[in-house]
Amino acid sequence: MRFVERDRVAPPKWFAMEEARNNRFMLVDYFGMDEKSLSQTRSFEPVEFSYTKDSSQLEVAEALHSLFEGCCAFCESELSAGLSVHRFRPSSSATPVMDTSSAHLYYAWLAEAWQNLYPICENCRPKDPFHFPVTSNRRAPLPQHEDLVAFAERDDGRWPSFPLDENPVLVDPCYDRKLWRHFRLFPHGLLDGRDRRGRETIEHFDLNRADLQAAREATFEWGTERVKEYLTNANATAPTALLDPGRLPHFGGWRIALRELLGNALGRARPSDNLGRELNRLKDLPDAMDRFNDAIGQLSAAEHQWYVDDAINPEEQLRAGMGIRDRTYDLPSKVEIHNYKSLEKIEVSLPDPPKDKPRAAPSLLILGENAAGKSTILEAMALALMDPGTRRALRGLDPNKMVLDPKYLGGDADPLELAQVLVSYGDTDDKTLTIRRAQDNTLAGFRDDGIKNALPVFAYGAFRQYLTSERRHVRHRHVRSLFEPDELLSNPEKWLVRLSNDDFEMVARALRDVFSIEGGFDVLERDEKEVYIVGAIGSQPDGPKTRTPLSLVSSGFRSVLAMLCDVMHGLMNKKINPSFQTLDTARGLVLIDEIEAHLHPRWKVSIMSGLRSALPGVCFIATSHDPLCLRGMGKDEVLVLERVREVSEQGLPVHTQTLVNLPDNKDWTIQQLLTADFFQLQSTESGEARKAQAEVEDKLARGVRPEDDQAVRDYLSEMSAALPIGDTEVHRLVQQAIAEFLARRRTVTQNRLRDLRDETKKRILAALEGV
Structure with missing residues (x-):
């Protein structure tokens, strides 16, 4: 990392364009809502700045590219393949949460502020983009109306009162000049954090990747050789490239290392930041080369000691006292199912997050004819990802009925002995569930190996009605609907009226994305027994209001509401999800069979996008028979199962295969969807x-x-x-x-x-x- 003076490049003219001005005035209107509406409304989606030629925001990306001289602001790698624009402070729902009532507002006012935008490479993108810790658990005050108006009216994109009145933990390359206070670069390219700020910054942006260490090591070797050449040549002048790195990658780290080397060589505990002057002082000493070599040796010894001390890795150091957040495992990247029920071999890969919403979790819609194995895939995934205690609580699980028997598919081979579900997490270890036929104790038929899944898992069958009362909490409550078709969900209203005020407002913010399918609402209100949907009659915001009890909405809406509230209930339960902070940032996996059940066509068109907007960090994997549900799914987010009548690897005359790499269906008609690979109808005629x-x-x-x-x-x-x-x-x-x-x-x-x-x-x- 290197310090960059932001004012050396003028803010791009995009901030004076109508699009940017409109967004700033929308911000004024948003923060100008009444207190109740503001507490129940998320901020609008910010611009995703694009580095493509046809993008109106291209100028912003180009200005950032120029500001950081073509390098990533955090790892200093050259941005040869273009750049992404990173918001240093998140555009909403910053964590750790200090105040639940206002957590969703931080830092919406800086979403399109010039001082908050940085160029970033794909490898430095934080896994948790909401994470922005501050010292003393005190965030800056929310902006005043006059600040918002002043920001909206100026055309340079600068937030008027910057820097904010808070102390961020993450190191800011445009604000923190003395980077040596927070970082230390060792000879083999390892970047060490001298304090909490340095360590958390390294962790947040993953600045010790193997390729970065190798590149920094090469820069260190290049730099030390240039210093030695200078020290041994009486007539040489300090090379400019050695002290003023300009566009060359990783020289911010080199300058940090050079400062420490010169300090050690000169015997100075606090060397000057004027490295040229310090280098000349060293050269004037008769034993300059010996001193410099000794300084390199000291730094190498410190590096060796770092590895000795850090048999605990840097992440555990952070946990031990530096306040790093608890991490959860990523979503699975791939699930392989072998010999489970009717599925001989199926591989399900989760797509990457949508490019236009990089903070959102990926989702998947599974299509296929009846008996193709759609529900079976959901069952296998749920069984593999739930903990053994939850699995034991489900009634009627019989491993003997879960292992594939070839005779049910027309084969004549003996019944197989085991089935397996393999869950991959990308670069981390895998998890495997093995299911064996069990003679006596059916619970002995399940065995878990590998890492433990840390994400909350929810699973729902096609029948999703709810009771008039509330179910007591049991550990399998959120998955039993998929395995026990007669299972009814809890009445969501009972839970909603019991929530604290802050939690109720947070749930209302999430529900707004789903209620918008039905027409939206102004606010949700409640008394001791009921929840009411309050909305304006006509277009006048100050006109008369309707106040509709939640119990009177359509039956299809009630089924969605019951399921969504069941998910939120589980996400907010610290026993199930210890790392929960807000619904905006909560992560989990939700499996839904026949997502279209009980829904009007208007709901079918919007249900997937509505659920994904309500819980953006949650991965939804659903099955469907309805082409309307494809709306809201992007390219690579649809999987089709096909029953094939040809001999498989194990001699089965009928087996299931997957169709992937399906076309983007965004602009297709329903008839086109039905007759394409998605549904495989040969005709939609009579x-x-x-x-x-x-x-x-x-x-x-x-x-x-x-x-x-x-x-x-x-x-x-x-x-x-x-x-x-x-x-x-x-x-x-x-x-x-x-x-x-x-x-x-x-x-x-x-x-x-x-x-x-x-x-x-x-x-x-x-x-x-x-x-």
């Missing part, structure tokens, strides 16, 4: 029309030629009528290609069908090129 189509395709498969059958001829003419093919020869070639496609498509697998489509497209294109 039963009679499909029957007539099937009869024609049967004839084609038997080799009937169009010229010999009027029905076949009419059908092919209809298929090719819309194409611009006036030439009879071209018309015949197109019809022939279509005929062969229709004849073959009913007997091939979905993966082979893709190849068949490509072949047909090429043949039609070749015919059209002759027009």
Whole structure:
């Protein structure tokens, strides 16, 4: 890390553009809400600054690139592949939480402030972007109205009263000049923290990655060699590149090391920050080279001692007394299922977070025909990720019924002895659940190996109604719905009226994203028994209000509300989720079978995006039969299961496979979704029309030629009528290609069908090129 004077580059002109000005005035309106509305409303999504040529915010990224001379602000690596824009203070819900009532507001007012924006490489992006600790547990006061107005009216993007009245723990490369107070660079490239600020900054931005250590070691070697050349050459002057690194990567770390080396060589406990002067003083000494070599030796010895002392790793040092947050494991990156129920071998990979919402958790929607294994995947994942105590509490779990038996899929092999679910966490260790057939004690059929999952897990079956009362807390409460179809959820209203004021407002903020599907609300209110949805009648905010009891909303909405409140209840329970701070930052995994159950089409279109907005840090994995639920899912966030009638590796005549790398469906019509790989319907026409189509395709498969059958001829003419093919020869070639496609498509697998489509497209294109 190096100190950079921010004012040496002027703020980009984007801050004077209409988009930026509108956002600043929206900020004034947001903080100008009445107290109740502000406490129940999240701040709006900030701009995700893009470094693409067609982006209106390109100028911001370019200015940051120039300010830091093409390097990452935190690790100093060269940004050869472009940059991302990082908000030093998070745009909302900063943790650790100091005051629950205002936690969601920190630091919304700096989301688009020039002083808060930094260039960052992908590898330095914090795993916890909300983490921003301050000393003495005291954050800056919330902004006054006049500060917000002044910020909105100026065109340079600078927050008027900066720096804030607080003491951040993380080191700021544009504010903390004396970086040597917080960091120490060793000869082999290891960056050490001298104090809490240095150690937490290294941890937060992962500044001791192996590639960084190697690069810093090379810079250290280069720098020490240049110093030695200077010390041994009587006529040499101190090389500019040695003292003024400019664009070269990792020279901020080198200057920290050089300062310590010169201090040790000169016997100074506090050497001057003027390194050129100190270097000249050393050169004037007769034993300058010996002193410098001794200084390198001292630093190497300190590095060796660091490794001796840190048989505990740096992270545990931080836990031991420096106040680092507790870390949880990441979401699983991949789940492999082997021989579980009807699934011989299935791999489910979670996608990366959406690029336009890097702080959001990834999610996945699983599609497939009945009996393809959608619910089975959810069961296997839930069993593998829940703790053994929760698994024991579920009634009726029989491992003998969970291990694949080939005879149920048409095979003649003996029943298999075990099933396995392997959970991968990227670079960390894996977790494995092994399920064996058990003769006497069914609980003995489950064995867990590897790391323990730290994320709260929730699992819900297709039937998600709730009681009029509240269920008592049991450890399997949040997963039993998936395994026990008759299980009813708790009445959410009982829990909502019992919450503290701050927690109720926090839940209301999350619910607003889901209520917006139904039309939204102004605020939620409650008395000792009920919760009320309060909304304005008409467009006048000061006009009359409606006050609707929560119990009177639609049944579909109630089922979503019951499930969502059950998830929030679990996330907020310190016994289940000890690291909980806010619903904005809470992490977890929610498995939902048939997400579309009980929902109106308006809800189906928005349910996935609504849930993901309500709990942005939670990963939702759901199954569905409905194309409307694909709305809200991006590229790589959909998985399709297909039953294949061909012999598998274990000789099964029928098995399930996955279709991945599906196209982005954002702009597709419902008919396109239904007839594409997502749902694999050959037609959305009536039963009679499909029957007539099937009869024609049967004839084609038997080799009937169009010229010999009027029905076949009419059908092919209809298929090719819309194409611009006036030439009879071209018309015949197109019809022939279509005929062969229709004849073959009913007997091939979905993966082979893709190849068949490509072949047909090429043949039609070749015919059209002759027009």
